Amino acid sequence: MGHPRSESMPSLGELSSGLQENEARLRQVFANCSDVIFRKLCSQAEEAQAETLLIYLDGLTNTAELEQVILKPLVYEMERSNRQGQTYVQEAIRTGQLAAAHITVNSDLNEIVEGILTGKAALMTQGEAIAILADFNDFPKRSVEEPALEASIRGPREGFTEVLRTNTSLIRRKLATPLLKMESIRLGSISSTGIVIVYLEGTASSSLVEEVRSRLKRVQVKSVLDSSYLEEYLEDQKYSPFPQIQNTERPDTVAASLLEGKVAIIVNGSPNVLLAPMTFWNGFQAAEDHYEKFWYVSAVRLIRFILFMMSLLLPSFYVALTTYHPQMIPVALMMSISSAREGVPFPTVVETLMMEIMFEGLREAGLRLPRAIGSAVSIVGALVIGEAAVQAGFISAPIVIIVASTGIASFSIPRYSMSLPFRLLRFPLLVLSGTFGFFGIGAGVIAILIHLCTLESFKVPYFTPFAPLHLKQLKDTIIRAPKERQES
Structure with missing residues (x-):
């Protein structure tokens, strides 16, 4: 959601040459911020009393490195300046005694505040309208590990972190x-x-x-x-x-x-x-697709595409067949389905919707529960509830098979974000199939295809390279050509 301009931090202006004034302004900005440390160092020179102010954020700054790189050389330089009357901060920088990897000089208070909040130490001295920002960023971080959602059998095992x-x-x-x-x-x-x-x-x-x-x-x-x-x-x-x-x-x-x-x-x-x-096809490509032989990858991608069609259409197809088009089912299979549905009080579309909602609920419960028991609860819950519902006569056994097969098929989509829309679109297609049969499924699929063909991602057609057709780009979509063919 948007915000008005006034909600951002107002301009604080430039530093002044008076250290006490700069300290007062920064203390006002960081009021009630107990993790912001103000460290003042004084020099008792006879000619003039010089002061230095060091500001850093405890928890984001490496204090051990700060002590070795800034504080110790600074104290030594202050003692030397007492004897020689030199400006100790500038001399320390000139001689390279402040050996931080990243040192910048700034006079803008907003940028100084931003630097402190990102783990930099700000160093200011009396009589100078500048601050020295040294980067000592250090905070608890997660090490590079294998991705949890995109694990691959073959290929690199490193994944991004939060840094x-x-x-x-x-x-x-x-x-x-x-x-x-x-x-x-x-x-x-x-x-x-x-x-x-x-x-x-x-x-x-x-x-x-x-x-x-x-x-x-x-x-x-x-x-x-x-x-x-x-x-x-x-x-x-x-x-x-x-x-x-x-x-x-x-x-x-x-x-x-x-x-x-x-x-x-x-x-x-x-x-x-x-x-x-x-593009649409990026959602069906896994990381290891480029680490295995092309013929194996092409076969797996075809299987993924078939399973994706099952995850979207299988429940609707079953409802339309058994409700409006039973003549299309072999007689022996239709008799088996009819005997299984005998005594079930709900129409096929209603029991399918009930089981789909229950399956999605079990899937969400498995994700939200602790990892040690989440998978066990989802699997055992599905078995127990499905078996009990069939024994009690609330649903028929074929529906359990259809819903379970649909759920397994949806897990075959490599990208989790791509599986979500098909989990949602399954429900309106179920309603259409239960209302109009195959005509409803056809209308729903056509509406989805029209939407996909008109959709764009950063002005690139979402269904490319099929709509519009680009023959050269078809080498890495449903099937994958050999690498030398892709380079040509």
Whole structure:
């Protein structure tokens, strides 16, 4: 949601040459912030009393490194300045005794406050209208681990973390070229979250890069705590159930996408990197598809596509067949279904809807419960409830098979964000099939195809390369051609 301009931090102006005035202004800004440390160091020189103020954020700053790099050399230089009457801070910098890796000089109070809040130490001295910002950023962080949702049998085992520079370094390791560009911006009037736009110069089109820049600049929010906060602001059609921006936890997926001309968006504090543009077929491609032989990958992708069609249409197809078109079912199978449904008090569409809702409830319960018991509860719950419902005569046994097969098929979609729209669209298709039979299913499928063909992601047709048709790009969609054919 948007916010008025006045909600952002007002301009604090420039530093003055008076240290006490600067300290008072900063103490006012950081009022009631117990983790902001003000450390004042005084020099008892006979010529003039010089003072230095050190400000840092406890918990985000490496205090041990701060002591070794700043405090000890500073105290030594102060003692030397007492004897020689020198300006000790400037002399320490000139002689290289403040050996921090990143040192900047700034006089803007807003930028100084922002630097302190991101783990930098601010050093100010009496008579100087500048502050020295030294980067000692250090905070508890998660190590690089294998992605939880995108684990692969073959390929790299490293995944993104919540630290922005760790994530950029993981990409830089894979694409060690000066053509890899990383542009930094900040979003969020309160959170001031670091965002990095990543692309390969000469590979990504300049119009796409400019489109990503302009959309990010238009985002007006108070905070960006995760990359998912940006997705709705960046999508072309916000009311579409289909994801228009791909997200991934894998650096190799990002590197491969950058080589294809896409743009990555990295958000500080999020282990998921956004990739734009996204097409419909990206949602069915797994990480290991480029690490196995092409014929095996092509066969698996065809199976995924069949299972995706099952996850969307199988319950509706069953309801339409048994309710409106029983003549299309072999006699022996129809007799078996009829005997199983004998005594069931609900129409087929109602019991299918009931079981689908129950299955989705069990799936959500398995996700929300502790990991140690979540999977056990979902599996045992499905078995117990399904068996008890069949024994009690509330539902028929074929419905349990249909719903279970549909659920298993939906798990075959590699991208979790792509499986969500089909889980939702399954319900309106069920209602259409229970009302109009195959005509309802046909109308629903046509409406979905029309939507997919008109949908765009960053001005790229969502259903490309099939609509519009691009023959050269068909080498890596439903099937994957050999790598030498893809390069040609």
